[in-house]
Amino acid sequence: xxxxxxxxxxxxxxxxxxxxxxxxxxxxxxxxxxxxxxxxxxxxxxxxxxxxxxxxxxxxxxxxxxxxxxxxxxxxxxxxxxxxxxxxxxxxxxxxxxxxxxxxxxxxxxxxxxxxxxxxxxxxxxxxxxxxxxxxxxxxxxxxxxxxxxxxxxxxxxxxxxxxxxxxxxxxxxxxxxxxxxxxxxxxxxxxxxxxxxxxxxxxxxxxxxxxxxxxxxxxxxxxxxxxxxxxxxxxxxxxxxxxxxxxxxxxxxxxxxxxxxxxxxxxxxxxxxxxxxxxxxxxxxxxxxxxxxxxxxxxxxxxxxxxxxxxxxxxxxxxxxxxxxx
Amino acid sequence: xxxxxxxxxxxxxxxxxxxxxxxxxxxxxxxxxxxxxxxxxxxxxxxxxxxxxxxxxxxxxxxxxxxxxxxxxxxxxxxxxxxxxxxxxxxxxxxxxxxxxxxxxxxxxxxxxxxxxxxxxxxxxxxxxxxxxxxxxxxxxxxxxxxxxxxxxxxxxxxxxxxxxxxxxxxxxxxxxxxxxxxxxxxxxxxxxxxxxxxxxxxxxxxxxxxxxxxxxxxxxxxxxxxxxxxxxxxxxxxxxxxxxxxxxxxxxxxxxxxxxxxxxxxxxxxxxxxxxxxxxxx
Numbered sequence: 001x002x003x004x005x006x007x008x009x010x011x012x013x014x015x016x017x018x019x020x021x022x023x024x025x026x027x028x029x030x031x032x033x034x035x036x037x038x039x040x041x042x043x044x045x046x047x048x049x050x051x052x053x054x055x056x057x058x059x060x061x062x063x064x065x066x067x068x069x070x071x072x073x074x075x076x077x078x079x080x081x082x083x084x085x086x087x088x089x090x091x092x093x094x095x096x097x098x099x100x101x102x103x104x105x106x107x108x109x110x111x112x113x114x115x116x117x118x119x120x121x122x123x124x125x126x127x128x129x130x131x132x133x134x135x136x137x138x139x140x141x142x143x144x145x146x147x148x149x150x151x152x153x154x155x156x157x158x159x160x161x162x163x164x165x166x167x168x169x170x171x172x173x174x175x176x177x178x179x180x181x182x183x184x185x186x187x188x189x190x191x192x193x194x195x196x197x198x199x200x201x202x203x204x205x206x207x208x209x210x211x212x213x214x215x216x217x218x219x220x221x222x223x224x225x226x227x228x229x230x231x232x233x234x235x236x237x238x239x240x241x242x243x244x245x246x247x248x249x250x251x252x253x254x255x256x257x258x259x260x261x262x263x264x265x266x267x268x269x270x271x272x273x274x275x276x277x278x279x280x281x282x283x284x285x286x287x288x289x290x291x292x293x294x295x296x297x298x299x300x301x302x303x304x305x306x307x308x309x310x311x312x313x314x315x316x317x318x319x320x321x322x323x324x325x326x327x
Numbered sequence: 328x329x330x331x332x333x334x335x336x337x338x339x340x341x342x343x344x345x346x347x348x349x350x351x352x353x354x355x356x357x358x359x360x361x362x363x364x365x366x367x368x369x370x371x372x373x374x375x376x377x378x379x380x381x382x383x384x385x386x387x388x389x390x391x392x393x394x395x396x397x398x399x400x401x402x403x404x405x406x407x408x409x410x411x412x413x414x415x416x417x418x419x420x421x422x423x424x425x426x427x428x429x430x431x432x433x434x435x436x437x438x439x440x441x442x443x444x445x446x447x448x449x450x451x452x453x454x455x456x457x458x459x460x461x462x463x464x465x466x467x468x469x470x471x472x473x474x475x476x477x478x479x480x481x482x483x484x485x486x487x488x489x490x491x492x493x494x495x496x497x498x499x500x501x502x503x504x505x506x507x508x509x510x511x512x513x514x515x516x517x518x519x520x521x522x523x524x525x526x527x528x529x530x531x532x533x534x535x536x537x538x539x540x541x542x543x544x545x546x547x548x549x550x551x552x553x554x555x556x557x558x559x560x561x562x563x564x565x566x567x568x569x570x571x572x573x574x575x576x577x578x579x580x581x582x583x584x585x586x587x588x589x590x591x592x593x594x595x596x597x598x599x600x601x602x603x604x605x606x607x608x609x610x
Contacts, residue, residue: 198603223596272522
């Protein structure tokens with residue numbers, strides 16, 4: 001059984017003003033599976049719906065956002081838990097089985113209390129009460145090669161990289177089976193970024209947990225994800241093994257994302273896409289990428305492309321899949 | 328006319344940090360010198376991590392900070408001597424900024440065409456509405472937009488890429504000689520980022536504007552910059568032609584910085600992370 005099964009999930013922001021209903025389709029008909037012991041990357045631009053998707057799969061949505069249709073099922077220790085039909089089970093599973101690594105470490109660590117208090121607030125009630133909590137925390141930090149002295153510090157006394165390492169320690173102390181990481185390295189300097197990525201990879205390997213890793217930075221996906229899902233305007237447009245997607249992107253949007261990355265040692269002119277990402281309240285008809293797509297044909301304007309198996313061992317939603325070239 | 332648009336001559340900047348009793352000196356920029364030639368416009372990259380002093384250099388070039396020691400000359404004139412209002416205005420018209428986050432640079436309650444009209448009025452003495460519109464439209468056309476597209480719009484109605492183009496258009500209205508761009512693409516989405524980067528290339532080649540491009544991103548610096556300085560804790564550790572410096576960095580810090588750039592290639596990038604992991608040795 002896979003670690004996470006998302007089936008035809010639709011989650012919209014629904015606003016009603018004076019009888020006028022307005023829907024923002026942030027997560028629109030997404031099906032995907034995350035396996036045990038893998039890092040699944042989610043790529044996409046801002047407002048492509050990637051943050052809405054991970055909020056929905058973690059059951060962390062608030063009105064006006066609503067799940068319209070579909071289901072999200074986790075597999076915690078062999079037991080299936082449906083996020084939206086078994087909210088009590090889900091509450092018990094939080095942090096114990098499902099944890100988060102967030103972008104802004106300052107939003108996680110309480111700024112006016114010592115780090116050790118943040119650990120207590122998050123993890124105490126999820127841990128074995130028969131063992132000394134402080135000992136467990138110190139032992140866990142030692143494993144991650146963090147000096148236990150940082151527990152006595154206030155967050156502002158630590159560097160950004162150290163704080164981000166602590167949020168990783170905090171998210172992994174209960175040895176969860178599933179970890180959601182939302183842009184955990186975006187705010188860090190390049191030299192620190194690599195260490196934090198290596199730490200996430202190392203912890204994932206040791207715990208054999210599943211990670212959903214969200215970032216817009218394709219180089220980070222190249223570095224640590226096993227499989228990659230690419231989102232555009234609320235839909236998943238391509239999915240597959242990361243190495244294959246970089247080598248042979250099947251969707252024209254993926255092909256553009258990869259081709260437009262500047263590389264040291266290669267100063268060829270890179271073209272940019274015309275237009276801008278669509279507003280999710282009023283998305284284009286048919287394939288949502290068609291107004292910007294260099295390969296668009298009449299069919300793309302009318303027909304929504306289905307997610308179908310691709311030539312590279314993944315899935316792709318495009319009427320002209322495989323025709324895009326990486327130049 | 329001087330041969331240099333911009334000349335930094337042993338420029339240093341110190342800040343005092345801490346309270347009255349715990350006062351310390353922070354050397355943000357330490358003895359930096361470089362020149363931008365007037366007859367050959369170029370894109371000059373200032374690269375470094377946070378705390379390297381790169382934004383302090385931007386502020387000093389824009390005249391919002393004065394150097395603690397050394398001289399910063401624009402068109403042959405020391406910026407510190409620009410005292411009269413007329414001199415300041417003339418200087419501001421010639422040295423224009425583009426900031427990191429366009430959503431913060433524009434007031435969310437002000438229509439964005441107002442910024443363009445206000446700049447036209449202030450620096451081009453455009454009195455009539457027609458004149459202002461003409462100047463705004465001309466600048467917008469240069470960045471691939473038009474006044475018809477943005478008239479009456481508020482910042483939230485545009486994408487980050489479009490808004491950053493408007494910011495560049497606004498900077499172009501006074502016909503500057505120098506644009507100081509502080510991390511102009513770090514907040515821009517991937518599919519729009521290259522359009523902004525390519526726009527800077529166009530400004531250099533067509534409008535002959537020199538650009539100081541401040542960034543932490545070595546890959547885009549490699550892509551557009553003609554020359555580069557790499558900074559660490561306020562000190563320039565390496566400088567030269569961008570391609571030459573980044574193809575064969577010699578200073579240990581430049582080498583570390585270059586190696587820290589993850590290549591967009593799964594095989595190479597994952598090997599870099601694996602190498603980092605192995606010297607962690609978690610039990």
